[in-house]
Amino acid sequence: MKKLVKIKWIKILRNEMIPLKVFMKLLKLSLIFVIILGQSCDSKKNTFKKDPNAYYSGIEKAGAFDVVVCDISKITKKVKLPISKLIDNCELVYLKTPDILPELRRYDVSENFICVAGEGEPVKLFKRNGTFITDIGKIGRGPGEYGFTPNQIIIEEESNSIFLIPAFGVDKIHHFDLEGNFVESITLLYKSPKAQVQIKSDTITVISMVFDDQTPIAYQQSFDGKIIQRLPIIKNLISKPNFDNEIISTFNTNSLDFQIASEDTLFHYNVTNNILEPQLVFMPIQNSIKPIIYEFPNYYYASGRYKKGGNKYERWDVIINRENLETVFCDEIVNDFYGGITNRLFGCRNGRYIASKPAIKLINEITQILKENEIDNQMKQKLKEILDHTQENDNDVLFIGKLKK
Numbered sequence: 001m002k003k004l005v006k007i008k009w010i011k012i013l014r015n016e017m018i019p020l021k022v023f024m025k026l027l028k029l030s031l032i033f034v035i036i037l038g039q040s041c042d043s044k045k046n047t048f049k050k051d052p053n054a055y056y057s058g059i060e061k062a063g064a065f066d067v068v069v070c071d072i073s074k075i076t077k078k079v080k081l082p083i084s085k086l087i088d089n090c091e092l093v094y095l096k097t098p099d100i101l102p103e104l105r106r107y108d109v110s111e112n113f114i115c116v117a118g119e120g121e122p123v124k125l126f127k128r129n130g131t132f133i134t135d136i137g138k139i140g141r142g143p144g145e146y147g148f149t150p151n152q153i154i155i156e157e158e159s160n161s162i163f164l165i166p167a168f169g170v171d172k173i174h175h176f177d178l179e180g181n182f183v184e185s186i187t188l189l190y191k192s193p194k195a196q197v198q199i200k201s202d203t204i205t206v207i208s209m210v211f212d213d214q215t216p217i218a219y220q221q222s223f224d225g226k227i228i229q230r231l232p233i234i235k236n237l238i239s240k241p242n243f244d245n246e247i248i249s250t251f252n253t254n255s256l257d258f259q260i261a262s263e264d265t266l267f268h269y270n271v272t273n274n275i276l277e278p279q280l281v282f283m284p285i286q287n288s289i290k291p292i293i294y295e296f297p298n299y300y301y302a303s304g305r306y307k308k309g310g311n312k313y314e315r316w317d318v319i320i321n322r323e324n325l326e327t328v329f330c331d332e333i334v335n336d337f338y339g340g341i342t343n344r345l346f347g348c349r350n351g352r353y354i355a356s357k358p359a360i361k362l363i364n365e366i367t368q369i370l371k372e373n374e375i376d377n378q379m380k381q382k383l384k385e386i387l388d389h390t391q392e393n394d395n396d397v398l399f400i401g402k403l404k405k
Helices: 021-034 357-370 377-389
Strands: 058-062 065-071 078-082 091-094 104-109 113-118 122-126 133-136 152-156 161-165 170-177 184-194 197-200 201-210 217-223 227-230 256-260 265-270 275-283 288-295 299-309 312-321 328-336 352-358 398-403
Touching: 065 312, 104 152, 104 352, 104 398, 113 152, 113 398, 122 161, 152 197, 161 197, 170 197, 170 201, 184 201, 184 217, 201 256, 256 288, 265 288, 275 288, 275 299, 275 377, 352 357, 357 377
Parallel strands: 065 275, 078 328
Antiparallel strands: 058 065, 091 398, 104 113, 113 122, 122 133, 152 161, 161 170, 170 184, 197 201, 201 217, 217 227, 256 265, 265 275, 288 299, 299 312, 312 328, 352 398
């Protein structure tokens, strides 16, 4: 077993944090003297045979934490990622409404319901088979009304509830029942420019964009406004008053994961110990824009851009296997449940895969795949049936699946 490098990094002691820029400088210097781990510290990872032509992210010590460190400049392989690596199944759902919906922006799915939001229209509630049920609330400024497309939709069947999290100026949560009736506005203890929220039973967890030294980046409260716990104020996470520091969360595992978009780091909010735990950091590359990081049960996924010259940018996508830390560029994400059509991963939340595609794009992609004639007869028949069922002026089509554990 090769020795790990111990680095003082994002250390939470007496409510202080070492700035991320300082960590990056320390990490760069340390890597000069380090051979990236040939074997992981974890005995389970020792069972994997490593590809000598591939790059593997390393594990570095950050105080008490083991942090995965990815150096993008060392990635050598590029692959096409089939989403069957991430999900067990994929269901195609047509949303049936009297009028055509605008492009879908937000959605949530439960065992029996689907909620979607298009720009400028009320949130729509559907059965899982795509049958329209009702609008949820109204666009406006009155009780139970909202002026913008919500930033989050949360369906909680157990409590017969739908929760809408406002897009901006988050000081309340709109609570509806599954018949579309307004129940209440739940007042939050701290007003946030933007936030990500998890609701479990009677506990609300808020991960907040922070512009001042009064608002914690993470806290928990009850529905009736009583504080359960809050993180101490961390001055180095206070942002300038703009929206470059968007909070990004997936809640795809049992952890409360989040990223501040202006940073290269994925955190967990450990509610048991009420601390932040760094999980993954990307080494910066020249002219690169900070990546958006997503956590899945079996992979980390990051998407970023770097400047090629002038105002031209090229996108890069990276996949890290969480078992053996093999790290590759992702050339394309394809839905192999449907012949290899393209899909994105940004709709994955709460352990579910959700992606939407305009009907006309679905028709064009399937038509092209059938022309190329590189799929078996069973898949050809499946795609032909989809073409027969899909019209150009249909609503966006949803693809829904469960993430692999």
